[in-house]
Amino acid sequence: MRVNITLEHKESGERLYLTQKSKRNTPDRLELKKYSPKLRKHVIFKEVK
Secondary structure (H helix, E strand, O other), X not given: OEEEEEEEEOOOOEEEEEXXXXXXXXXXXXXXXXXXXOOOEEEEEEEEO
16 A cells, blocks of 8 residues: 655755655655755655655
8 A cells, every 4th residue: 555756845846756655654745854965955855746
């Protein structure tokens, strides 16, 4: 029951990270703090469809 998702940083428009999540355990959109090479710091990446 795991699905593949893409993580995007809204301000820079980067879509760098691919990951998986369980729809049963986390039905809401996932937010993870990841490194952005464009900004050269850790920022929040949010799940996009």
